[in-house]
Every structure is written in C-alpha cells, then in structure tokens.
C-alpha cells in the first residue's frame with residue numbers, strides 16, 4: 001500500500017502533466033529572488049557566538065547578513081528542503097568588486113566560501129555551516145550583442161529569464177529544462193537538455209568569463225585557456241566565483257514538439273523489454289531530437305522531443321514507441337518560447353535526494369543489473385528512474401578538446417530521483433535511494449555527472465572527471481591554493497587552510 005505521506009504515481013502524473021518532462025526533476029524550486037521561505041524547525045544553532053565582523057562595514061558592493069538579520073532566514077535556503085544549514089555570514093554581492101571584497105573578508109577570517117547562483121545544487125553545495133555564502137542573486141544581467149550574437153550573462157540568470165529574453169530575439173543557448181536553475185551552476189558543471197544533441201552542452205558554448213579567485217583577485221579566462229577548459233564542466237565552486245559569462249548563441253529553432261508515450265501497470269520484464277527497444281531506437285536519434293525514459297511506480301513513460309522537421313526516421317521511431325506502449329499523446333509543433341515554458345516544472349521546493357547513477361553507452365552495459373533495481377524502484381513510493389539521451393554534438397571532437405567534461409562518448413545518463421513530503425521521512429527515503437545507488441556502483445557503473453552529485457559516490461574525483469582530476473588540482477593551486485572556495489566535493493590542493501577532510505568546515 002502506498003504511503004500517503006510520500007509522493008506517489010498520481011502526484012508525479014500531475015507534475016508531469018503540469019509540464020515537467022520528468023527527465024530531470026519533477027519539481028522546480030524558487031529562483032534566487034529570495035521570495036519563498038519554507039520555515040523548517042530550527043534544530044541547532046551553529047552560528048558562532050562571536051562572528052568576526054568588520055562591524056557591518058558599509059559597502060556599495062556587498063551586503064552582509066547574519067543570523068540576527070531578518071533577511072538571513074530566507075537567504076540561507078535553496079531549492080531542496082533537505083538542507084538546513086547556517087552560514088556565519090551571507091554576502092549578497094552587487095557586482096564583481098563586491099565578490100572580491102567578500103572573498104578577501106572570508107579569507108582574512110578563515111571562513112570557507114560556498115557560492116550560490118540559483119540555489120539548485122542537489123547536494124546543497126551552495127550553502128554551508130559556519131562559513132560564508134556568496135550570494136549572486138543580484139547578478140542577473142543579460143546582454144545580447146547585435147554584432148556577433150554572443151550574450152553576456154550574470155551567473156544568477158535563470159533559464160526562464162534567459163529563454164524569455166533570447167528566444168523572442170531569435171537566439172538560443174542550449175540549457176536545461178527547469179526554469180529556476182541558474183546559468184552559473186548549470187553551465188559550470190556541463191549543462192544538458194533538449195537542444196544539446198545539436199548545439200552541445202551549455203558549457204560548450206561558454207566563450208569567456210570573469211572570475212574572482214580564492215585570494216579576491218579578479219581574473220579573466222581570456223588570460224588562461226586552461227582555466228576556461230577547466231570551468232567547462234569542472235567549474236562549480238572550485239577555482240573562484242564567476243561573476244560574468246559570455247556565451248555563443250544559436251539561431252532559435254522556430255518550434256519544439258513533444259510526444260509522450262505511456263505503458264501502464266507494467267511488470268519488470270515488460271519494463272526491461274520496452275527499455276531495450278527504447279535504447280535501440282534512440283541509438284540513431286537525429287540530433288534535433290531528445291528522449292527520456294522514466295520508470296515511475298508501475299508506469300513506464302517516454303518523452304520524445306524534436307525541434308526540426310519530422311523526418312521519416314522520426315516517424316518510424318514514433319510508430320515503434322506507439323506499438324510498444326498503451327497510450328500515445330502526439331504533440332503538435334509549438335512556438336519555441338511557449339514550448340520551453342511547458343517544461344519549466346512546478347515551482348515548489350521539495351524534499352529530495354536525486355543524483356546521477358551512471359553514464360554508459362548502451363543497454364548491454366546495464367541489462368544484467370537492472371532487474372532488482374527496477375523492482376525496487378517500482379515498489380518504492382516517491383522514487384523514480386530517468387534515463388536521458390546525450391550523444392550527437394555532445395560527442396564532438398572539438399568540444400571534447402576544449403573542455404574537462406569527461407563523459408563525451410557515454411550517450412545515456414541515468415538519474416535516480418527520490419521525493420518525500422515530511423522531513424521525518426527523509427531517513428528512510430535516503431536509505432532506499434542508497435540501496436539502489438549501490439546496486440549501480442557495486443556493479444561497475446561508475447561514471448557520474450557533477451551536476452547530479454552525491455556525496456556518497458566512491459572515488460568521486462574519477463567518477464566526475466575521469467583522468468582529468470590531477471590537472472584540475474594544478475589549476476586549483478593557481479587560483480585558490482588554500483581552498484577558500486569549497487564544498488564537500490570541490491577540487492582539493494592538499495594545502496587546505498579551512499575545511500575538514502571532506503571539505504565541510506571543521
């Protein structure tokens with residue numbers, strides 16, 4: 001019997017119907033406008049009694065908030081209600097100079113720094129206990145150049161803000177689907193979505209940026225191609241605080257079409273059969289298409305999107321998916337700006353434990369481990385598995401050389417998602433999550449996507465960065481030798497001055 005306090009199939013159907021593809025997260029949280037607060041009963045007071053304050057120093061560039069300030073409570077929260085942390089100080093920065101002042105202040109006071117753009121980190125990496133959070137929510141500018149169609153963005157600009165600005169001007173950046181995610185975290189960790197198979201990952205379109213390093217110095221990626229390489233997929237909270245980004249844009253497609261297919265009341269054998277067929281069909285997907293397979297309870301759901309003409313090849317895939325499933329909802333081409341909005345998801349904060357559980361090349365690599373995994377997922381209320389298609393332009397040689405992103409040839413990304421409604425359910429739900437995650441890890445599936453992190457990944461350095469971790473350590477030493485900028489899975493230098501062994505403030 002399903003637990004009324006956890007999300008179950010009906011909730012997800014509502015969320016999916018509300019527009020989320022289910023390929024990432026069924027719910028999107030607030031953006032960084034600091035408007036929505038979920039009051040969580042305070043469990044502990046971790047703010048040091050004597051916060052080292054250069055007494056509320058007035059600056060035009062940055063405002064500091066501490067526990068006694070009314071804004072603090074709202075500011076300390078992000079999208080996931082699972083995290084309940086208490087930074088010593090939250091620095092809301094108004095410009096690059098403000099970030100520089102804040103970092104110097106943190107360094108002088110040995111406060112580890114976390115960075116928050118959109119606050120959507122799945123592991124709460126953008127907030128800490130007892131350190132400083134650099135809040136970039138005021139850095140939201142969007143400036144499209146008429147000369148060369150590049151766009152300069154503030155890192156806290158959300159995808160909904162970005163699409164609303166660019167699409168009417170006929171331009172596009174390949175981002176993700178959820179409207180509340182910010183370009184900062186998304187692009188610095190990679191960034192994939194419905195347009196990536198044609199236009200590359202979000203990071204593949206990053207041309208240059210301005211960064212405040214761990215010493216408070218302002219640097220430009222133009223002066224260090226290796227830094228640009230490192231931040232295309234390895235830049236989230238590692239080398240410094242990125243305050244302005246310049247991206248290449250693409251002509252915006254005129255329309256986007258989404259087709260949905262559902263198979264109800266499945267058993268595991270049926271799911272595996274559909275899945276195997278889906279892997280075969282999507283192996284040759286045209287680059288303008290994207291697909292995701294979702295198992296949610298006993299329902300198998302498939303989304304197929306396309307932003308170009310429906311070729312014979314696409315029609316054939318649609319016919320095959322229709323034959324495989326019980327219900328087909330064929331979409332009509334929808335103008336792009338309204339089509340992307342249907343994928344923004346529900347804007348409500350959630351209790352969730354979501355992470356990637358492997359990138360791989362085909363069904364054969366995972367079929368032998370799937371049966372117990374799918375059984376556990378279909379019998380656990382609030383848990384779902386989604387597999388999205390990468391490949392296409394993502395595997396382009398030029399992009400490969402220009403970025404640290406280590407999983408180019410691995411064309412399927414799996415995400416395990418677990419949701420619950422009440423705080424006290426978290427422990428059990430996380431246990432269930434870990435059980436399934438370990439079934440992947442114990443069976444040799446080890447490549448993971450840093451934007452879907454889990455602090456429990458074994459050998460996370462290799463899982464995220466493959467053979468590139470040591471190179472990233474060298475670059476980290478150039479910009480943040482003492483590890484001022486950090487989170488639980490940030491690059492280590494071995495010369496840390498703040499932070500415990502796992503990066504969490506000691």
Ligand SMILES: Cc1cc2nc3c(=O)[nH]c(=O)nc-3n(C[C@H](O)[C@H](O)[C@H](O)COP(=O)(O)OP(=O)(O)OC[C@H]3O[C@@H](n4cnc5c(N)ncnc54)[C@H](O)[C@@H]3O)c2cc1C
Pocket residue numbers: 024025027028029078079114115116117118119120121122125126136155175176177178180181182183184185186187188189190191192193235236237238240241242243451452487
């Ligand atoms: C609802 C939801 C939907 C999602 N959809 C997608 C999707 O469609 N495609 C996809 O690829 N991913 C998706 N993700 C994952 C998302 O890309 C990551 O969670 C991303 O890190 C969020 O960025 P943020 O700026 O909103 O979050 P934040 O929590 O503010 O930041 C996340 C990380 O990035 C670092 N960071 C942020 N800004 C900066 C900066 N300016 N300088 C240096 N480091 C910085 C932070 O230190 C932190 O480690 C989704 C996540 C959620 C919760």
